[in-house]
Structures are given as C-alpha cells and as structure tokens.
Amino acid sequence: MTNTSSQLSEVILKIENISFTWPCGTKALDNCNLSIPGPGLWMLVGSNGSGKSTLFRIISGLLKADHGKLMCNVSPALVFQNPDHQILLPSCGSDLLLNMPTHLSNQERKTRVKSVLEEVDLSGLSSRPIHTLSGGQKQRLALAGALASDSKILLLDEPTALLDPESQDGVLKTVKKLCHRKKDPLAALWITHRLEELEHADGATRMKNGQIGAWYSGHQLRKSLEPLAVLPL
C-alpha cells in the first residue's frame, strides 16, 4: 500500500481499491474506493459488519491495508462512539494537553485549551473533573481533543449512538459548525445508523459488503434507505 500527499491537489482524502482481510480470514474491505472532495460534513451509512470501522482504522493508520492506495494530506483524528474510551486524564484541560503537539510553548498550550473548549461550547470548563460531565459534554470534549491535535479531518464512528436526543443534537451542531466555519473549515467523515442525521450532511454514501457507493445528497440517501429501514441495510 502507498500513502502519499503529492497526488492530492483538491481532495482531502482519497482511497483507491483498498482491500483488507482480518487474520481470521474475514474480508472486511473489498476494492473499496472513497474520495472526500473538501471540507464539509460527509456521512457514511451501512449495516453491521459492512466494514465502516475497519475503514476508519485504515485511514487513521491503526491498520495497514493489504492492497490499494490511501492518499491523505492531513492528519486524521478518530472520535469513537463512547468518549470514555478516549478521554484518559481526570480534568478537561489535562486531557486536552495530552492531545497537543509537543512543540507548543506553555502559553500556546493554555491559549489552545481555552480556544478549543470555546469551539465545542465548553468554555470555562478547563478544570472540570471528567466524571462531572454529561455524555454529550464528554463527546464534545473528545471533539476538542481532536481539534487540539491539529487534525483537519475528523473520523467520527457513530458519535451520537449513546446520546440522548438533546446531546445528539449538540454534537451534530458542533461538528457542522466546525465543518462550515470561515477559517480552516474541517472535513468530517461521520458514520451513522440514524437516518435522520443524513439531512445534515453535505454528502452521504452507503457502505455494503466492504465497498462504498457514490455520493448522494443526505436527503436523497435517507429517502432511498427509509423503505429498507425495517430490513438490514
């Protein structure tokens, strides 16, 4: 597999013919292709076991593909379904410091903690113990961690699956805002099983049997999948 940035002029991420088989023999990705055309909120739907999380592990470098090309000119950050799996330190500020590039001065670190907390609507919570945060606040702290790390592409693996509707809305609005801000808008690739979330996407695609289809508008994909919602996608 090759991993280069030189072949990317416009797209942020491009995957060409990637295949991956787990050591046990399960083929999770089968000549998979995907292109993220630019900043924005891009959504990926697919039934259980269709290969979505495996794809994220390959994009983030946790797994190496057996075949194919991964071209990414920015460093990706993963946000998991359960924020407890990625928040490691006891307070908001200390956890964010852990995510920051090591070359920053102490003053730059302090400034960045403040600014990333503002970006995710957690202003002033730097010294808050993690266990006092709500589920939605924890998930937005996980987003702040991704921002603190300088990532320009967020890989969100069902980030709202464990949240109540209000917190779900808060996380979705926060990511949307980050993807559409004037300065340095982010690209987010968001896995969801909740078809109503597709309405917020700038583009959406379906993953099936280790392969990814074309981009549609979120609304279009929702309408085509809703009749199947009672069946496996």
Ligand SMILES: Nc1ncnc2c1ncn2[C@@H]1O[C@H](COP(=O)(O)OP(=O)(O)OP(=O)(O)O)[C@@H](O)[C@H]1O
């Ligand atoms: N660590 C692993 N070892 C072996 N097989 C795995 C492993 N993780 C996933 N698989 C298999 O790879 C295939 C794709 O799994 P993956 O987790 O990528 O699917 P998914 O689309 O994220 O599903 P879900 O919607 O349930 O999260 C499945 O057949 C799964 O059983």
Ligand SMILES: [Mg+2]
């Ligand atoms: Mg998964």
